[in-house]
Amino acid sequence: MAVFDQSDQRREQASPDAAARHVPVMANRVIDLLAPGVEAARQQQRQPILVDATLGMGGHTELMLNRFHDVVVIGVDRDTQALALAAERLVAFGSRFIAFHGTYDQIAEALAAAGVSAADGYLFDLGVSSYQLDERDRGFAYSYDAPLDMRMDPTARFSAANVVNDYDPKRLEHIIRRYGEEKFARRIATAITERRKTQPFTNTGDLVNVIRSAVPVAAGRSGGHPAKRTFQALRIEVNEELDILRGALPAAMAGLHIGGRMVVMSYHSLEDRITKKAFQQEATSLTPPGFPVELEEYAPVVEILTRGTEKPTEEEIAQNPRAASAKVRAIVKIRPTRSNG
Ligand SMILES: C[S@@+](CC[C@H](N)C(=O)[O-])C[C@H]1O[C@@H](n2cnc3c(N)ncnc32)[C@H](O)[C@@H]1O
Known part of the structure; x- marks a missing residue:
């Protein structure tokens, strides 16, 4: 797994209009949640780095690159076909977009692709893309007869x-x-x-x-x-989806600058439960109960930004039925990662 080179992929496998088919879910809200992390990097006079951990067709990444004129986005996906299409869609952004082929728990490797050790924001838009469902030969959809495949990579x-x-x-x-x-x-x-x-x-x-x-x-x-x-x-x-997610969320929180933000969009209760637990773990003090003061090394590392989960509006669901089951949770990093957690 490494920085993705478009020539790695047999391009004819993917239909070229596919990039337009996946409508990014809760796009404006996701970007608004990430914005203060970008601002924090600017305040510290660093180039802001965002990681789109589930690049897909690059819809959210394109919005990030357009909205934040100075960010570099590292786009991670395990699907070589999706990476090739997204890279083509984002070619105009030049070196502000870096594609990384791998699973999203490979945070350190993805950051290294941009020569950094932490980021100012992460987006996880979990599950399959409309593109993967539509590409019949991939075998994700029960509505078409296709080879029994379902490999995201x-x-x-x-x-x-x-x-x-x-x-x-x-x-x-x-x-x-x-x-x-x-x-x-x-x-x-x-x-x-x-x-x-x-x-x-x-x-x-x-x-x-x-x-x-x-x-x-x-x-x-x-x-x-x-x-x-x-x-x-x-x-x-x-695709070992849940085990990889369980490893990825703590790794991404550890790889955030203070003030950086992380947004996770889940589409079923199993993903959402893992996200809720991972966030609560880092948002909870480990100072022993009854101890008179909060010990700095046991203090919470993140603050939860969303009350419960946020959901798309009825209007968005009417326009994009895939959004119907989306649930968003977000955190901001407030202290360095604990070594005793
Ligand atoms: C819902 S789509 C993302 C769509 C994207 N936000 C957009 O606007 O086009 C999810 C993507 O995440 C990828 N993915 C799923 N699990 C992954 C994992 N463990 N590591 C890396 N990519 C993964 C899938 O291949 C798919 O392309």
Whole structure:
């Protein structure tokens, strides 16, 4: 994983109009939350550095570069196709945009790409992009028949076919229940393991049919598409989404300058719970209860800026249905990271 060079990517794999398809969610609010971090860097006469940890189609990054004329944005994505398209979209910004191929827990490496050891703001806009869902061959969408893939990083080895065909039934049930919050996890895992005895799965269409047959018809009518939760679970497992997020949030908070800000946009409760916990951990004093004074080395490192979570307006949801489940949390760094945490 390294600084991304466009020539690394076979460009013809991605459709060129894709950059326009992903509408950045809560764009103005995200930029407003990051703005004081940029201002703090200016006050200290440093060049402000922002990290877009989930570059995607570069929509949020483009807004950052336009709104803050002096920032450098490091754009991280594990998806080489997305990086290539975003890099093309952002070419006019020259050296103010640095693309980094890797996972967003590789904070130190991403910062090193810009020759710095901390940033003034981070944005995490979690999950899949509309581009990834629309590119049928990637296998993220249950609505098209495609290879059983779901790798966010097309250079990775492990795909949804490995999970569906190789996991033992208990493990399969566990991930469908845990990551999909699917109450019919046992039925679905049993149906999958029965069917693969005669023929391994290669395509999403086959999998959708097996899931559909395992879920009671009435449940399918009320709970959305019957494969929705299983597909979410497989995507999270294939891409190790939650483990990487758990490692990334503390690393990003440690890699913030004082006054710097971090914004996380989640799309399901599992991501949001991890974010809430990571923020609370750093926002809580570790001074022993009953101790008469706050000990500096135990004092909170961040302050939470959002009350609960912020959500998009009805108007935004009407224009961009993908925004419907977005929840935003944000913090500001107020003290150096604790060595005793
Ligand atoms: C919701 S999209 C971001 C869209 C972006 N904000 C925009 O305006 O175009 C999420 C992106 O994060 C990337 N991603 C997801 N998990 C990642 C991880 N662990 N490390 C790096 N990138 C990741 C995905 O490949 C996807 O391109």
